[in-house]
Each structure stands twice: as structure tokens, then as C-alpha cells.
Amino acid sequence: MTGANIVRTHALARYRAEFPIFREKTYLNSCSLGALSTRSRARVGEYLDQWDRRGAAAWYDVWWGALDQVRGGYAAVVGAKASEIALHASVSTATAVLASALDYQRRPKVVTTSLDFPTVAYQWLAKRPLGVEVVMVESPDGITVPPEMIARAVDGRTALVATSHVYFTSGAVQDITAVAAAAHAHGALCYIDGYQSVGQMPVDVHASGVDFLTAGGLKWLLGGPGIVFLYVRDDVAARLEPTVTGWFAHKHQFGFDPRNVEWHDGAKRFEQGTPALAAVYTQIGGLEIVREIGTTAIREVVSDLTEDLISRARARGLRPKVAARPEDRTAIVMIPSADPPAVVRQLADAGIVVDARPGHVRLSPYFYNTFEDNAAAIEALTS
Ligand SMILES: Cc1ncc(COP(=O)(O)O)c(C=O)c1O
Incomplete structure (x- = not known):
């Protein structure tokens, strides 16, 4: 057998069989939506059976426990305590509740960047009529934002620095430890949108020093839409009171007292209402797989796949927009295109699922994914 005939594989390829989409498609779009696993489908089936057979009785001995299980699973993947995790339906709602807890009187400024997912900036742009000032740090290259630039935008009037761990626009990794230090140097808090990092790489919220971090099911945690978490460091939660809230934030939720709000001690004071249980169950299946493999092993394989994809693209004359150093890249590879939606449709016709961004x-x-998936996509993009 010659070298050219040897099919390159990797240590996690054995998991592919758990994702039925690969029977039909070459799926290369996990940063939009992670693939559905047989485990997630089975968990949702269990939930539907419980609902069918037991109705609301399942709340007290099974479903309440499922909420704790998913909080605990999220805590484990980011190195937090379970008490530091609040559940939400979307990053947008989680960010809105966190934004409602800050005092903008003395500190009206919120610093964010031009590469962040817009739903983050919108929370504070919407508060401009209340006197909130949004400072947008522009990326010099459309790929990353040097932490020093963020640091220069922070001062004693800054309430919060809000940016991403991995920029959805380029896949570049931000140094969130440096960003948190820049915020704290002026007494501001630091919020990280970790939707594009948590799952595909190790994240340690305590070591990084961030005050808040969101991530969730949609992408790299394989839980689908409708379930996310907000990490709030214990000591930060203790001194903040949300003004957008719900009964899950109450310390004695089942006291049903409409006259007083007594906040939960930890991050749960940032929750609102009943979580979507179907999403909780798909997420339990996804978290089980991610934790079984471990984010260090995932990062190793995903880096190899990403570098392979970039070199194949470059070898065929494409110029992917990615960070300069491989260690700053993640599994989001942006290929410049004159008509992205048309190219996405053309690949879809060939059974290859990718996505378009401006x-x-x-x-x-x-x-x-496999190295063959990469080869098929680059072949289809360049033929
Ligand atoms: C980095 C990032 N943040 C936030 C979102 C959107 O979050 P949600 O729809 O949960 O508000 C996305 C993509 O869907 C994203 O890529």
C-alpha cells in the first residue's frame, strides 16, 4: 500500500456513528448548530414518555433533578460550582437579565467590540435612552481585537466589558484572562460570551477571572436550541440584584409570596421561568458525550481538523480568514466568497452542509467530522 492510499483518521472518529446525519450528509456547520446525537434523541424520548405516563407528577422526582443535572453538567465543563450556574432559554435572555442588574448611575459605560455577536451589544444599545454609553472597540483586521485596545477603552466610568471568548466572525480566540484583568483594573466587571468556545476547547472560568460567562446547547455542547447557561461568580452574584426577573430567582420559590422578592443566594437569582424540558433533555445527552470525551481531547482533534481544512483550502488557492497563529484558531473557518448564499446552496445540492455569513x-x-469531509467540502468549493 502506498502512502497516498492510507486514509487519515483520528482518535474520536468512533463517535461519528452516534450522529445519524452523517449517513446522509457531509455536515460541517457545528458553529451554527451541533449535530443531533442518538443519545440526545433517547433522552428526549425518556422525557416525552414521562410526560405521557405521569404528567406533572414527574416534576418533583425526575424533572427537577434534570434541571440540577444540566446545571451540574454545565458547571463541570467550565470549572464552575453548580451554584454559579443559571439556566436560560438563550444568550439574549441571559444577557438581558445580567444587564438589568448593573448600576449605570456612576458607571454608565459598557465596552464591547465590533466582532462580537450583535445580541450582546443590543442589550446596552437598547439602554442608551437611560443614559448607557456603548463603547465599540473596532477590530483592526476583522479577525481579532488586541486585549490592549480593549484595556485602553476601560476607565473608572465603565460598568462592564462584554466580549467573546471565540469570535463568531473569525474563529479567533480572545485572551479572556487579559480582558478580565483590564476590566478589573478599573473596578469594572467582565462578561464573556462563550457560545463559540465552550465544548470545542477547555474553559476554566475561575482561572480566567471572568465575572460572567454564557454558553449553551446550540453549538459545541450538542444540546440544540432553547437551553443555555449564565455563569456568575459567587461573590459577584451576592452583590447584584436583577431588575428583570421571575419566580425561579426567588430563594423560596415555592412559598409563592407575591409581596416580597428574596433573591436566591447564587447565580439562580439570574434565572426567570420554567425551562424548556425537551431542550434540557437534548442537552443532557450532549453534555454526556462532551464530558465523556473531555474538552482537551476535543480541542486536540478539532485543531487537527481545522488545520487540515485550512491547508486544503490554501492548496486550492482559497484564502481563509483565520487568526495568524494556529493556537489562536478554532473550528470556524471563513472562506471569502462573492456570493455566499449561492455557494451554500450549491454545496447543499451536493449533500454538504455549510453556512453563509456576510x-x-x-x-x-x-x-x-473526518479529513474526508474536509476534502469533499474543499473539492466542492473549488470545482
Ligand atoms: C457567539 C454567539 N453569541 C450568541 C449567539 C446567539 O445567541 P441566542 O440566540 O441564544 O441569543 C450566537 C449564535 O447563535 C453566537 O454565535
């Missing part, structure tokens, strides 16, 4: 076709491999 000016780019976006490809995102995960541990269940």
Missing part, C-alpha cells in the same frame, strides 16, 4: 462561506468541523 462575504464568507463558513465551515466548522467538529470531533465527529
